[in-house]
Amino acid sequence: MTEQSEKxxxxxxxxxxxxxxxxxxxxxxxxxHFGDPEAEYWAxxxxxxxxxxxxxxxxxxxxxxxxxxxNRRLSQRxxxxxxxxxxxxxxxxxxxxxxxxxxxxxxASDSLMIAPPAxxxxxxxxxxxxxxxxxxxxxxxxxxxxxxxxxxxxxAKALCExxxxxxxxxPIREFFSFSSRFVAGGDLLFATAAEAARIHEALKxxxxxxGGREIGFLPFDTLRIESAIPWWGIDVTQRSIPLDADMRSAxxxxxxxxxxxxxxxxITNLGHPxxxxxxxxxxxxxxxxxxxxxxxxxxxxxxxxxxxxxxxLGMAIGLATVKWPYxxxxxxxxxxxxxxxKVASLPFSSxxxx
Numbered sequence: 001m002t003e004q005s006e007k008x009x010x011x012x013x014x015x016x017x018x019x020x021x022x023x024x025x026x027x028x029x030x031x032x033h034f035g036d037p038e039a040e041y042w043a044x045x046x047x048x049x050x051x052x053x054x055x056x057x058x059x060x061x062x063x064x065x066x067x068x069x070x071n072r073r074l075s076q077r078x079x080x081x082x083x084x085x086x087x088x089x090x091x092x093x094x095x096x097x098x099x100x101x102x103x104x105x106x107x108a109s110d111s112l113m114i115a116p117p118a119x120x121x122x123x124x125x126x127x128x129x130x131x132x133x134x135x136x137x138x139x140x141x142x143x144x145x146x147x148x149x150x151x152x153x154x155x156a157k158a159l160c161e162x163x164x165x166x167x168x169x170x171p172i173r174e175f176f177s178f179s180s181r182f183v184a185g186g187d188l189l190f191a192t193a194a195e196a197a198r199i200h201e202a203l204k205x206x207x208x209x210x211g212g213r214e215i216g217f218l219p220f221d222t223l224r225i226e227s228a229i230p231w232w233g234i235d236v237t238q239r240s241i242p243l244d245a246d247m248r249s250a251x252x253x254x255x256x257x258x259x260x261x262x263x264x265x266x267i268t269n270l271g272h273p274x275x276x277x278x279x280x281x282x283x284x285x286x287x288x289x290x291x292x293x294x295x296x297x298x299x300x301x302x303x304x305x306x307x308x309x310x311x312x313l314g315m316a317i318g319l320a321t322v323k324w325p326y327x328x329x330x331x332x333x334x335x336x337x338x339x340x341x342k343v344a345s346l347p348f349s350s351x352x353x354x
Contacts, residue, residue, distance in 0.1 A: 033215070033217075050150070051215050071255075075264065093260060097238055145192065228279060228319065234306055
């Protein structure tokens with residue numbers, strides 16, 4: 001993937017007017033928070049939070065053969081997807097290492113492929129289109145055409161349904177939703193970029209009336225880490241296989257004939273991955289820097305990939321990829337700055353569980 005210039009959300013000006021403090025994430029300028037990140041966090045934990053997730057990559061797949069073609073390329077069985085169904089999937093190379101992670105929503109006339117922002121639209125289009133020869137399968141980057149809003153928290157499902165029922169009152173030209181792992185298991189609502197401001201205001205009012213608030217990336221990332229949801233480009237990379245991070249939902253274990261299938265089958269049937277994603281709890285309240293190497297008894301053990309302070313748990317936590325012998329709960333680890341911690345079971349907690 002090539003470096004791209006910094007990208008702005010369609011509603012960047014509205015977020016700045018609302019007091020957003022900005023940060024950079026995977027080439028995007030995003031609201032870090034809106035002045036009170038802990039209050040935003042607790043809104044998601046106790047009521048509901050609105051999160052502008054328009055930076056997620058969105059690629060449209062169409063053509064009479066697109067599901068059959070993707071079924072041969074992806075680790076998931078998508079050939080018999082029903083309208084409205086959503087599946088978690090991965091694109092692997094011949095060695096079983098990840099080239100992309102995505103969710104696929106099958107619609108009446110096409111499918112929508114959703115990916116974390118480290119998977120750019122042009123990269124995902126090129127990856128998907130790479131082996132199309134005579135098949136009727138087309139892939140188009142729709143990231144700038146659709147906005148996406150996440151609803152997270154105990155009231156998320158009810159408010160999502162209420163918003164969808166009001167679509168005829170707004171009215172909205174194109175509007176749909178589904179539950180997504182990419183927003184900590186909450187609901188994603190999609191609309192055209194032309195209608196972004198109107199949808200955003202309606203959602204803000206709905207969330208405010210329910211006692212919630214809009215949140216930025218920092219409190220959202222805490223919720224994601226607590227829920228132990230790895231993101232491609234952060235916790236899993238081109239060095240990873242899905243089993244490193246227990247991404248079993250992205251694999252159909254009875255489907256063969258896709259790149260990397262032999263590696264997945266061998267690990268599943270004969271052994272275990274060389275590395276494992278684990279949780280880490282720290283003895284300090286200040287989370288160590290993500291990317292820090294980890295040691296156990298002075299021996300290289302792995303890497304801290306995500307790090308945050310959890311207000312609900314009252315401690316600093318993180319996600320790490322460690323070598324298999326250091327995966328056990330309670331294993332003592334430390335950073336190169338001698339910050340001490342222990343391996344913890346996952347998930348830490350669920351933001352949609354209240």
